[in-house]
Amino acid sequence: AQSVTQPDIHITVSEGASLELRCNYSYGATPYLFWYVQSPGQGLQLLLKYFSGDTLVQGIKGFEAEFKRSQSSFNLRKPSVHWSDAAEYFCAVGTTGRRALTFGSGTRLQVQP
């Protein structure tokens, strides 16, 4: 069965600093990979996704993620964080034949002025 690990429960960065959120997955084949963001009391918003092709994926709000098969990773990055980026970020993996996503436990991002 597939699994997703987000090693960092909580990250604090200063506004304007760069950001990298880590995600590692476990799956025997090439997975479908997603990053979602959740603001307090809200649903999940899709930031970006990887299905195949170019391993560097661009998303909304200036985010990007890179799929590295050798490291089983799909880390999320942003070059300059804004205060409005403070939220919970979830990495998720989907697999062919199963119409469900497996989510990581999430990383809560705080942004300091």
Next chain:
Amino acid sequence: DAMVIQNPRYQVTQFGKPVTLSCSQTLNHNVMYWYQQKSSQAPKLLFHYYDKDFNNEADTPDNFQSRRPNTSFCFLDIRSPGLGDAAMYLCATSPGTDTQYFGPGTRLTVL
């Protein structure tokens, strides 16, 4: 705008009193999902419909049921809510490509 709508956004019920949460979509997606999300945890899939085909997760309690009367609507019924069922309930849809689109959620409080 096409979207996933959940009503109500906040629901308060009493211990043991049945409650129904509603989800509707204007995306015309085949698949609709219900997730339970407890505080500071990842969403946990309860079940999903592929068209009219119901798919229950193995560890979803019998207390949770679902109905999908048509493509646009899906309901989550909690027959006898316990204190442990207090959570955010998220509805999502998918055209079958694995990308899921989430509604804003319904926060359920059980008194």
